[in-house]
Amino acid sequence: MAIAEEYIRLIFGLKIKQIRNEKELSLFGLSKLSGLSKSYLNEIEKGKKYPKTDKIIRLAETLEVPYDSLVSLKLDKNLAPIGEILQSGILDEIPLELFGIQQSDLIDIIANAPSKVNAFISTIIEIAQHYNLSREGFYLASLRSYQEAHNNFFKELEEKAIRCANSYQLGLNGTINSAELDEILTEEYGYTIITDAIPDQEELENLRCVFVPKTKTLLLSGRVDESQKTFIYAKELGYQYLEIKERPYTFSWIKYDNFEEVLHNFYASYFAGVLILPRVHLKNQLKTVFSKKKFSAVDFHKVMHQYNASPESFYQRLTNILPKDFGMQNVFFLRFTHKLGANKFNLVKELHITHQQQPRANEINEHYCRRWMAIKTLQRTAKENIPYAFDIQISDYEDTGQKYLVFTSATKDPFRKEFYRSIGIGFLISPALEKKIAFVNDAKIATVKVGVTCETCSIQDCEVRMAPPKRLLAKEKFKKTETLVEEMMNKFS
Template identity: 60%
Template sequence: MEEDYIKLIFGLKLKQLRTAKGLSLFGLSKLTGLSKSYLNEIEKGKKYPKPDKIVILSEKLDVPYDHIVSLKLDNNLAPIGEILRSNILKEIPLEIFGIKESNLIDIVANAPAKVNAFISTIIEIAKHYSFGKESFYLASLRSFQEANNNYFDGVEQSVLKFATTYQIDLNRPILSKELEDILIEEYGYIIKESELGKYEALENLRSVFVPKTKTLLLADGIDERQRSFIYSKEIAYNFLEITDRLYTFPWIKFESFDHVLNNLYASYFAGALIIPKKELILQLETVFEKETFDEVLFLKMFEAFNASPESFYQRLTNILPKAFNIQNLFFLRFTHKADSEKYHLKKELHISHQHSPRAYETNEHYCRRWVSLKVLKDINKSKKTHEFDIQISNYVGDDTKYLVLSSATKDPFKDNQYRSISIGLLINKQLERKLKFLDDKAIKTQEVGVTCERCAIKDCKVRQAPAIILDKVAKNKKIEIIVEELNTKFG
């Protein structure tokens, strides 16, 4: 076992024995003749005492030597052992949240029995659902984005500095050729195409970077928008001086939280470069000030910024909370195979509010009334390159409404595969003040649920499964009422 683990366990046990005796650190120091600072270092897991010191501690605390050095923990400290053995504290990026590992251990060690039972439950759930390191990193990243309203001013300023340094005109669309020249001439890149196409297993990869020779391998068939985004990310890694990075796009695996976080910063830089904040705000203001929703004007923004729908919608999640104070929003990406009834939620972000849906419901049937799924059906039938729709989604029983904008495109790397990108804005007084077109009668209002299994909508013609979870809740409620009546009758 790791030396640190042994130190921590000993320190926890010593603290438990000391407090059980009603002793302060000062009192234990006086009793044993060991300095208070030395005992404090032991309890914090920073030092492990020599055998002669352990003998003194066991004698004065009246516990067997074998018990105090044993790695077996009492029931109330068992969750700590589980956490330490699982190595989860090494995987959680605690520093991002301003937490010290020693402080967290101390909190858990002093928690009531019920809290420790809760921690044990969380660990069991994580094991049961194979909640591994990658899942935790991604969940931590989403929390980090949400805590910052998905806006990072330092990266925004770096983009402006880059534009000045390399004389990039942010008032016009940035083309890939301009970015390619910077990569080659300034950063010494070698760019090769057609190499990845030789390997069938790499069909989902768009780029691979080989650091030793600064060679960027690009997939066959990537379009201008994808190429610009890839080049912008590579520029970001260099301009931001990020060396601890991922080398494939999309990523295959990551070894540390820094990989995940740095990937976010590079992607954010790319989005901010391709879709400059100042210009985007001006164009959004034009759309928002109209009394009716101008779909043509909205879609023109995609062309104006040489950006894919996903990059554009992602950029909206950066700008809307900061520039327009629209902070209750969600971002979703669904994938769908043609002629299939399955829809997979692959990416999500929720800012300032616990919006529906969330990815944990993937074993249930997402509501077929969502515009996110409708555009996927539409593009499957129309075979267009881009399907767009807008909808006001009224969540039955939840008393919430969202304005949802959604785009569907074909997956360029997979036959008969499509994806939809959606952004949902909570309709409240703030949104009503910002968006004058909210009363546009042409925007369809649709009653929706979260999943069929939880949906209260009666006689839904597109229902995929009965409302078994909702029915179970109703049944339990009925039983509860009858039991109350019986208590009243015979009490």
């Protein structure tokens, strides 16, 4: 397999810079010794130019290193992690410019302190391998960081979706349905839509739809309901209206080949959310619910059911609107899945606005706190075999003193037998939040002491504890050992 020319240039430049630094030579000094211009050497070190053979020979002689070692792609231990990253192509796949980073600057930072920076990179790689972080997992983590950096609100997408709605005369009052979108896709964009087209096989049970780009054919599962169908169509309209070419062709996704697919999938999903749950209309409905001093589940669901959207789409849209229009900056969104009879609850989607709120995912097989509303609601839905459950509570974190107002809905998974899912959103309680949501102090909302995982929780005599607090016990043992050692040292000082 041919190695990219850019990779060869970068590796050569890094080697030259490393050897020059080891010999304590400045660019000016190397220029003077080699007879090559300082600007030319600078371009070589940044990976922008690769010198011809005669110039490589001159550099090898000047730096007193073998020619073969300079042109070899083999790197020493200090530069090896950089080589792994560059050869993997991961820097090309992630649009660093989204985070205000230029790839050349990143490589320059790494090259300027190879030992320390590469030790850090090696640590990150080791952690990723230890926790089985897949390429897709890395992409999704990058996307979350991008969302969180923008408080999950994207003005340009909001505006484009509104222009699209106006262009096709779609109402922005929550009344959009699948039939309207079906007509736009088939008449305007040449789609062929086939329902009940995905075979009822176990391997395909999680698929809602498949798009065949060559014929613009959209294949739908027979298990999608009206709200899911509306979301799928709105998302397809987003791909077309935003002129997105690089995209996943299945929903739910099977794999992502690069970060562009992940990002574009998010753009199309966000676009769909704007159409189905229009910002101005939803904001006005929420103001009415939040203004009441007593919480009403009926009023909350009345707002939710005004829109042709699933509970997950509704909660996801709240993460766009509440930070932007209500100033609620400390927000988390969680989605759990659970199989009937299993003792495991999987956190499959999360988002944190402003900073890492509790709770959050862990990858070390610890037991999530069973007092979380997300898990209690899931357990009730599975145990009672009901299609939908909802609850609200104030989660009071024992070890931090932080309190969150948490809303959670749980449903059966229509695509997987004996599977259930819960979707929740939580807000850090503060004086600012109390001004926004009048019912925060409603005495009927239960306040429950919670932890993060059983292994880190200090709640005594917890009736739903799944494992001893081993990390806390280890910490206490270490502290006691430290105290005893200090006493011995004082005694013999």
